Amino acid sequence: MVESFSLVAALIGLSFLGYVMGKDPTISPVMSHSHSRQGRLFPFYTIGRFANEQCTGANQMIGTCVVKGECGDGGGIPAGSCSTVTNQAVCCTYQKSCGGVTEAETTYFYNKNYPGTYPGGGRCSLTVKPSDSNICQIRIDFLAFSLAPPNGDGVCNSDSFTVAGGASRAPRICGENSGQHVYVDYNGESPISINVDTTGSYSFNRQFQFQVTQIPCGSDKRAPSGCLQYHLESEGTVQSFNYVSSGNSLPNSIGVQGTRQLSSLQYGICVKMASSQCSITWAQVSSDTYSFTMTNDVGAIDPSLLGTIDVQSQDCTTDFVIIPNPDQGNGLMPSDRFCGLGMVSTTSNVKPFVLYVVHDSNEDLDIANRGFHLSYSQNSCPIV
Numbered sequence: 001m002v003e004s005f006s007l008v009a010a011l012i013g014l015s016f017l018g019y020v021m022g023k024d025p026t027i028s029p030v031m032s033h034s035h036s037r038q039g040r041l042f043p044f045y046t047i048g049r050f051a052n053e054q055c056t057g058a059n060q061m062i063g064t065c066v067v068k069g070e071c072g073d074g075g076g077i078p079a080g081s082c083s084t085v086t087n088q089a090v091c092c093t094y095q096k097s098c099g100g101v102t103e104a105e106t107t108y109f110y111n112k113n114y115p116g117t118y119p120g121g122g123r124c125s126l127t128v129k130p131s132d133s134n135i136c137q138i139r140i141d142f143l144a145f146s147l148a149p150p151n152g153d154g155v156c157n158s159d160s161f162t163v164a165g166g167a168s169r170a171p172r173i174c175g176e177n178s179g180q181h182v183y184v185d186y187n188g189e190s191p192i193s194i195n196v197d198t199t200g201s202y203s204f205n206r207q208f209q210f211q212v213t214q215i216p217c218g219s220d221k222r223a224p225s226g227c228l229q230y231h232l233e234s235e236g237t238v239q240s241f242n243y244v245s246s247g248n249s250l251p252n253s254i255g256v257q258g259t260r261q262l263s264s265l266q267y268g269i270c271v272k273m274a275s276s277q278c279s280i281t282w283a284q285v286s287s288d289t290y291s292f293t294m295t296n297d298v299g300a301i302d303p304s305l306l307g308t309i310d311v312q313s314q315d316c317t318t319d320f321v322i323i324p325n326p327d328q329g330n331g332l333m334p335s336d337r338f339c340g341l342g343m344v345s346t347t348s349n350v351k352p353f354v355l356y357v358v359h360d361s362n363e364d365l366d367i368a369n370r371g372f373h374l375s376y377s378q379n380s381c382p383i384v
Contacts, residue, residue, distance in 0.1 A: 050083040052066055054105065061095075063094070063106065065092070066090065074094075087223075093109045094108065095109075096108070099124075101127045109208075110144075110211075118206050119200060119203070121200025122198065123124030126194045137182070138214055138215065139213045139215055140211070145178045145180065147160070147198065150248075150262055153258060158199045159344075166184040167188070171262070181229060183223040194212065227354070229270065235377040236376060238370065240262075240371030243260065259369040261309040261370070266356075277380060281345055281377070283344075284307050289307060290306065290373075292343040294369060295316070295320070296313075296369075300367070305341075307342040315335075315338075318337060319358065321358070323336055326338075328346050355374070
């Protein structure tokens with residue numbers, strides 16, 4: 001009798017599900033493979049409905065709240081419950097390694113054997129397809145990024161990170177970049193390919209883990225045009241790629257200690273303007289003596305002068321940053337370019353808030369430079 005009742009109940013449940021799906025085209029099947037950003041409601045044989053929304057899994061990764069079966073069919077990994085309505089709802093995280101393809105809103109891409117390192121050799125790629133027609137960008141956060149360093153002239157000739165297929169360019173970078181990020185625009189036609197190329201003959205313990213997030217066209221997290229990086233916090237720090245306070249151990253082409261700066265880069269670092277903020281101040285990180293060493297010879301001057309106005313230069317033609325309409329407290333500066341071995345605290349009221357970065361291809365005279373490591377803070381609008 002119990003078995004008959006269970007069978008009848010199951011048949012009634014299936015019939016009801018088919019009826020609902022047939023009558024209401026807005027309700028997706030339980031085993032849908034869509035990764036739309038719109039919150040979807042899933043019918044169940046048992047109780048309740050839940051929305052297909054972003055969640056944080058038990059593994060601390062960002063995922064999507066979906067039916068357990070859909071998570072497995074879509075190549076995801078269940079990472080704990082995400083709904084009090086039913087235990088069938090799981091926070092599904094998407095994790096890929098070499099040769100992976102994803103349409104998920106958030107995907108984690110990492111080297112084989114991560115969090116272990118690997119010796120290198122060949123290409124490791126992830127193909128990222130937009131989850132729906134309302135996706136305009138991806139943001140790639142470098143949770144871990146340790147590849148072979150550039151040579152002494154700042155050229156990534158052993159390892160490199162590149163992005164292909166986008167409407168905007170991401171630079172070729174290498175070295176140490178954990179904590180950095182880049183944005184790339186979709187071109188409306190092609191998927192975006194994230195590539196890590198390594199040289200097996202160069203002995204180095206590589207490691208990477210990237211968080212790849214799809215950004216909707218109308219999102220307030222979408223980077224403005226021309227911004228390779230977009231910082232959403234009202235205050236924080238920015239760094240040049242491959243910035244570390246220690247110097248490069250490799251010599252440059254003229255046989256002296258090389259630079260850590262990567263050559264041949266031009267990009268914008270943008271900061272989202274907070275409410276009632278009218279200007280932004282850029283300054284060296286006080287705890288880091290080498291936090292602005294962009295041109296000239298670091299070892300040729302008294303270390304106590306590093307970071308001071310005595311070694312700040314605005315006669316910049318090779319490597320420099322641009323701060324629009326700069327003010328160091330004594331009115332507008334003669335130029336918006338800054339280079340040399342120091343930079344005094346500088347404020348800009350130009351909106352949107354941006355720091356432009358320019359590195360040329362000749363690093364011969366930039367001896368033992370690190371690049372830049374700057375703090376930023378926004379300033380309230382004056383009371384009128």
